[in-house]
Amino acid sequence: MLLTALNLPSFLPARLCLLHAKRALCYLTKQLAEEYAPDSVSTLVGGFIMLRFINPSLITPESYSLSRGLKPSARARRNLTLISKFLQVR
Numbered sequence: 001m002l003l004t005a006l007n008l009p010s011f012l013p014a015r016l017c018l019l020h021a022k023r024a025l026c027y028l029t030k031q032l033a034e035e036y037a038p039d040s041v042s043t044l045v046g047g048f049i050m051l052r053f054i055n056p057s058l059i060t061p062e063s064y065s066l067s068r069g070l071k072p073s074a075r076a077r078r079n080l081t082l083i084s085k086f087l088q089v090r
Helices: 014-036 038-059 074-089
Strands: none
Touching: 014 038, 038 074
8 A cells, every 4th residue: 555655666675665655754744844834844854753763763672673672671761761852852
């Protein structure tokens, strides 16, 4: 369904399709941001990427297979949350 919505050929490898899907998502976000606030497009698109992709992977790395099966301790999870909040403000 996603391949047909993005007009991607079905013979493309899954990883390449994912890259095209992310690019299309950023493009659509940019188009909507230009309609909503033309003077702050990069801030809106960057914030969207940060809040939807980067922050969740920082806060729960085990959900994205970034921690090799290890679960962060409570203190490590707190530190990851603080890092995520710090990056969000920047």
